Amino acid sequence: MKRIFALFVALVASFAVMASESVIVPRPVSYEAKSGKLKLNSKSVVYVADKSLVRPAAIFCSYVAAEKGLQLSVVEKLPNGESAISLSLDKSLGEEEYLLDVTTQGVVVKGGSEKGVFYGLQSLRQLVFHTKGKGKAVVKCATVKDKPHFGYRGGMLDVCRHIFTMDEVKRYIDILALHKMNRFHWHLTEDQGWRIEIKKYPNLIKVGSMRKETAVYTTNPKNGNTMISGYDGKPYGGYFTQEQVREIVKYAAERYIEVIPEIDMPGHMVAALASYPELGCKKGPYEVRTRWGISKDVLCAGREETFEFVEGVLAEVIELFPSKYIHIGGDEAPKHRWKACPDCQKRIKEEGLKNEHELQSYFMHRVENFLAKYGRSVIGWDEILDGGISKTATIMAWRGPHRGIKAAQLGNKVIMTPKTHCYLDYCQTSNRVANGEPICGGRNGKRIITLRKSYSLNPYDQLNDEERKLVIGVQGNMWTEYVADFDLLQHMILPRTAALAEVGWSYGNQDYDDFARRMHLLRKLYDKCGYKYAPYFFKGIE
Numbered sequence: 175m176k177r178i179f180a181l182f183v184a185l186v187a188s189f190a191v192m193a194s195e196s197v198i199v200p201r202p203v204s205y206e207a208k209s210g211k212l213k214l215n216s217k218s219v220v221y222v223a224d225k226s227l228v229r230p231a232a233i234f235c236s237y238v239a240a241e242k243g244l245q246l247s248v249v250e251k252l253p254n255g256e257s258a259i260s261l262s263l264d265k266s267l268g269e270e271e272y273l274l275d276v277t278t279q280g281v282v283v284k285g286g287s288e289k290g291v292f293y294g295l296q297s298l299r300q301l302v303f304h305t306k307g308k309g310k311a312v313v314k315c316a317t318v319k320d321k322p323h324f325g326y327r328g329g330m331l332d333v334c335r336h337i338f339t340m341d342e343v344k345r346y347i348d349i350l351a352l353h354k355m356n357r358f359h360w361h362l363t364e365d366q367g368w369r370i371e372i373k374k375y376p377n378l379i380k381v382g383s384m385r386k387e388t389a390v391y392t393t394n395p396k397n398g399n400t401m402i403s404g405y406d407g408k409p410y411g412g413y414f415t416q417e418q419v420r421e422i423v424k425y426a427a428e429r430y431i432e433v434i435p436e437i438d439m440p441g442h443m444v445a446a447l448a449s450y451p452e453l454g455c456k457k458g459p460y461e462v463r464t465r466w467g468i469s470k471d472v473l474c475a476g477r478e479e480t481f482e483f484v485e486g487v488l489a490e491v492i493e494l495f496p497s498k499y500i501h502i503g504g505d506e507a508p509k510h511r512w513k514a515c516p517d518c519q520k521r522i523k524e525e526g527l528k529n530e531h532e533l534q535s536y537f538m539h540r541v542e543n544f545l546a547k548y549g550r551s552v553i554g555w556d557e558i559l560d561g562g563i564s565k566t567a568t569i570m571a572w573r574g575p576h577r578g579i580k581a582a583q584l585g586n587k588v589i590m591t592p593k594t595h596c597y598l599d600y601c602q603t604s605n606r607v608a609n610g611e612p613i614c615g616g617r618n619g620k621r622i623i624t625l626r627k628s629y630s631l632n633p634y635d636q637l638n639d640e641e642r643k644l645v646i647g648v649q650g651n652m653w654t655e656y657v658a659d660f661d662l663l664q665h666m667i668l669p670r671t672a673a674l675a676e677v678g679w680s681y682g683n684q685d686y687d688d689f690a691r692r693m694h695l696l697r698k699l700y701d702k703c704g705y706k707y708a709p710y711f712f713k714g715i716e
């Protein structure tokens with residue numbers, strides 16, 4: 175029955191363009207259809223009223239050339255005669271706000287900043303794509319008014335459990351840009367591999383970027399659980415040079431996406447410990463981890479050498495990433511080693527701390543204070559709430575929305591990325607094996623996040639008006655334990671990224687049925703871009 179309904183929705187969706195409804199994902203604040211059509215062809219130009227708009231204009235031209243075969247040129251002088259797409263800044267609009275007006279004479283895109291214009295062009299890209307013909311477009315006249323609800327709309331990519339090429343990382347950024355997302359949270363360090371070159375600590379690459387082999391995971395036929403069936407015996411690794419990191423930061427910035435690096439500490443540091451064993455409580459031996467899960471080995475919080483190391487790493491990180499935020503992890507740091515370590519225990523005593531949770535809090539505060547000297551703010555996973563937290567840290571709530579609620583009630587800024595809605599490594603249907611889904615993360619692949627479930631995230635749930643102001647946005651997380659290649663990665667992030675993008679952009683103006691209708695259209699653009707999205711939703715499987 176669900177499948178028949180999905181086919182019906184798809185059919186209705188294909189008529190939707192004719193029915194003058196909005197095709198845009200994420201849903202704009204308003205879309206008002208008007209009578210008449212605008213013809214665009216290779217004689218049409220994109221006129222930029224301000225030099226700063228040449229770049230978004232050029233990116234827009236590359237989209238419509240690839241997706242419609244429509245060759246437009248960018249001009250800085252007002253044309254006469256041919257219909258133009260005119261781009262300008264309008265300081266009366268918010269930074270990410272835009273107005274898009276398609277008339278029979280041309281298109282006007284006004285944005286509160288370059289960013290706003292870029293978002294207007296992302297919407298125009300979708301309007302142009304959903305027209306008939308090649309090398310030209312006949313766009314229905316309409317007025318679109320739009321601005322995002324949340325200022326932080328992010329996607330996280332773990333390049334540690336599996337690494338991806340420069341081109342693949344750029345394609346991931348392209349996917350974020352298509353959905354008007356503005357943060358790329360780049361998870362760069364892990365137990366299973368250190369992926370960013372740090373010149374002061376060359377062993378991080380020489381030793382920490384390679385694991386000797388990787389566990390092979392299969393489904394246990396008896397209970398459907400994920401289990402290790404052996405090890406592949408193949409060395410695996412790789413890293414991004416500082417030059418490559420700069421290239422990614424620039425590529426993202428050109429698409430109005432800020433890259434937030436994550437250096438995860440004090441846990442998830444086994445690759446660093448393998449590189450510099452003196453940083454661990456037991457001082458070794460350590461090896462880059464070859465299976466998933468949580469390691470008991472963490473950075474020693476008792477010795478000063480650890481803080482020298484962390485500061486040395488972060489000093490290079492802040493040179494590479496201009497982002498306001500630096501993510502310092504803080505998740506899943508077991509306290510076994512600290513309990514048994516004389517140096518850690520000495521620190522607890524000397525600092526008058528109650529326990530190891532407070533020691534972690536001490537650790538995170540020290541790192542936060544170091545970054546503050548350089549004008550940077552920290553983001554940490556919600557565990558950093560556990561031992562007491564500074565008011566200035568932003569919490570990424572992952573263990574559940576309740577962690578974000580707690581953080582907001584404490585007065586901290588919150589990014590909602592609960593594993594109940596935002597973990598894109600989790601399965602997408604209720605019957606993974608029957609539906610041919612690959613092995614997924616989350617309690618042996620048994621935690622399910624359908625498209626509908628992602629869409630249902632309410633970042634404000636249970637919060638009063640004051641607390642709501644502290645929720646700055648939402649994020650989808652792509653952990654890659656079970657995602658070894660980019661085709662599978664796309665299968666996991668699409669179409670659920672669209673759902674989270676619509677929560678972030680269109681909160682307060684959402685409607686799942688209308689979203690479903692528009693997704694059947696956006697899917698065609700995914701096809702055109704060659705994105706290997708998951709088929710389940712489109713087949714009516716949940």
Ligand code: ACM
Nearest residue numbers: 505506555572653
């Ligand atoms: C996390 O999933 N460990 C943040």
Ligand code: ZN
Nearest residue numbers: 455474515518
């Ligand atoms: Zn220690």
